[in-house]
Amino acid sequence: MAEREDLLASIAATTADYREGDLPAPTPAHVERWINQFDAAVQIPILREMDHVLKKTYFSRARTAKFLAGLFQTKKLVGDDPCAFWKGVKFLDIQGGGASQTQMIALFSKLLEANCGFEASECGKNAEVFLYIDDATFTGNRVKQDIEKWIAGDAPAKATVHIVMIAMHTGARYYAEQHNKGNILKAAKDAGKDITFHWWCELDLENQRAHTDSSDVLRPVRIPDDPAVAEYVGAMTYKPHLRTPGQVGGKGIFSSDEARQLLEEEFLKAGVRIRQMCPNLNKYQRPLGNMLLETLGFGSLIVTFRNCPNNAPLALWAGDPWHPLFPRTTNSDTSMKRFMAMLAKDVF
Template sequence: MAERDELLASIVETTADYREGDLAAPTPEHVERWVSQFDEHVRLPILREIDHVLKSTYFSRANTRKFLSGLFQTDSLVGEDPCKFWGGVSFLDVQGGGASQKEMLALFSKILEKRCGYSVSDCGADPHSFVYLDDASFTGNRVRQDVEGWIAKSAPKDATLHIIAIALHSNGSNYANGRIQAAAKAAGKSIKLKWWRAIALEDQLGQTNSSDVLRPTQIPEDDLVKAYVEAMTHKPRLRVPGQVGGNGIFSSDEGRQLLEQEFLKAGARIRSMCPHLNKYQRPLGNSLLETLGFGSLIVTFRNCPNNAPLALWAGDPWYPLFPRTTNSDTSMRRFMAMLAREDF
């Protein structure tokens, strides 16, 4: 089998359950159609690098279950009796948008039913602590807004809150932590925060050179990218080449730079031809801050975040590798039907 065919097959295998039951299963032809939108000489190198990256950044349903099963019995969290600990937890269901929290709670509830004989809804009649569970946190705004609302409406005067996600981005979690503590103080409450995750990704501005997200080392010779940068009030901070980040997501700095350059060029082109994108949907991913984009490469079996590069998810007329869904009701129905068929 030729290298190209092997890479196409490998990417399909890694992402086989992406939005399963909602979309047709990915095929080599699907991946080929996506990569064919890039210049011919970079297509094979892009396939090599994205294949390597997705093995670290794509979280399948099986990987998510493995994370939650490990969480269930993490000694530093639950102590010697996991069922006693989780029985005394109140699980927050306070997410203001999307279905990710409800789906993660449903998945963890299945684990509790199997291990302890009770569900999430049976827990926390007299809680010793609270849990906010989600699949990932990027900018920190979602968890910050949700938890601030809980603090204002129903949080007790003193509480321990465990914030748990598969993936956390450092800048967002630091931001959310500070804002939540400020909200608690303003409300006259004491909230002890503890953060738990499978992977923590560095994305702080001051750590650009050692970051785990896409941060270009230079502005490419591309008219659309140059026009985008020229229109920025504050010019982007460029990464000094030489590092692949603490999590080793990239195969090499050369491979990392390839994705940074090609996804930046593609993102600028997508913005020029997709009129439905708003100003915050930047070439390398959605960001309220004026940047080249958020640059995360985390994708889960549930969905692709808009904080990922446009080249991965934007559509019409671009062909996405990971078509996004924004219909949380459809997503939830599909997820629950799938969950009912699984053997825990």
Template sequence: MNERTALLASIAETIKDYRSGELPPPTPEHVDRWIQQFDREVQLQMLREMDYVLKQTYFSLANVTNFLRDLVRTEKLVGQDPCAFWRTVNFLDIQQGGNSQTEMLELFDKVLQEQCGFRVTECGVESAVYLYLDDGLFTGNRVRRDLEAWIATDSPAAASLHVVTIALHSGGQHYANGRIRNALTATRKECAITWWRAIELEDRKAYSDTADVLRPTSIPDDAAVQDYVRGMRHPPTLRRPGNVGGKSLFSSDAGKQLLEQEFLKAGARIRGLCQNLGDTQRPLGHMTLETLGFGSLIVTFRNCPNNAPLALWVGDPWYPLFRRTTNSQTAIKHLFEDLTRDAGDER
């Protein structure tokens, strides 16, 4: 087996449960079809780096389940009697877009039954302890919008809130925390907020040199990228080379620079190919602020965030490594399930 064949197989094995039951299992042929869209001279190097990175950034169902099992028993959170603590918790299911919170709660429900013998729906009677669970915090907009709405309507005058995510990006957490605090002040409510995560990643602009996300060191000599940068109102933030980031997600700075350059070039090209992408779908991933893109490489068994480089998830005519489920697709799916269920009830 040559190196390329081995790498294709290794990557397919790492991501083998991606959207299991919805998509065909990833195969070496699937990975190969994706990588062949890049220049031939960089394909083997990219496969090496992606094989390394995905082993750090891909969260399988087993990874997520183990994190939740550990969370149930985390003494700093639950004290000496974990099951007694969980009996007091109100589990929020308030997400305004997508289905990640509901699905994560379903998974936590199984873990709670396994560890304590009762379900999420049996918890939280006459308690002011709340938990917001999701798979990832990126820009922070989703969690802050959900919690702003909850604070304005249903939250009590005083509460204790635990926000739990698999991946947390520090810039997004800082932004979301500030907006949530403003909402509490506006409503004159009190809420002690604690943040919990499996991994925390540095993405703040002031710490770009040590970021755990993709922040290019230079703008490549590529026509599509040059055109994109010329259209920006302000020069993009670049990092100084020499650091792989605090979480060591990359094999080396050279490996990180390779992905930054190639994903930036591919993302700029994809924006020209896929006319349905909005302005905020930037080459390195969704970002409301005008940048080169968010640049996260976190992917879970459930889905790939749109904050990841476009080259990982955009489809038609580009071939994605991780085909995404969008919020609108999720809504349509559940509408169809509801209609089918209703039709069955009528029969």
């Protein structure tokens, strides 16, 4: 029992600021209510691995602030005078959905004010250098659509765009820059504009199908012996592309392949069960996370203090009657108001 209590407390502590000001702080009792939805035999092993994983994939406000502070003074980006560089940068607040970009700009603006005496809104008059910042990119669709629309509209004839994310999935960059049905490089060329793109992130996670075996996301090695899962997979038009066992991925997200397989199998079984019990999930909300392509799911384990992405397994965020570890918010207006109220009280 001591190990179980320690793990419950550790997970609650790691995620202590999840949706702070919007939800009660996570407690061991909250984590226990979540884990009790799994079979008793796998509860402690799941807790062990989630405790390990979340220490790598959960981005608290403090960790986010540390990332932004590093970005502020990255010499390869800003040179010898960070304030002079940032004064000339235009911050793109062009996100077509959600509030994450506006909130990331607000956090960085706080940093600029503390270090340079000006805010993000005062930067980039007549700029040729632009910053597109967000907390994470999963499929790449959001950044692709936002930047393509900007290129067709307000983008100048010549520009440099720095695309900054705390966490990035390799498939997202590939989709945004190389998708054969349209991408940001083609959009710039078609518009007759000379635009150069540079990508920056703290955590670059492999998720491309061609690199499934070395991926950093949940990719099962087998279909578990479970009637509901067998029925779900049997109804798929294309059978799942399974991972060859033996690797934990290049970023060491998982403690071992055995522990990784446990999460893949148990979250897949739970996700299929959740789809049966939650009538409001659409067909793209796959057992291992939202995905337009017909797969078992995206499988990301990235969570930030702001929110849990729907690209994460349903077992982490799906709601009533399932008890989520990370209840999601989809009300960006309410989330933004509470975020700004919280930020106003803070010293960066």
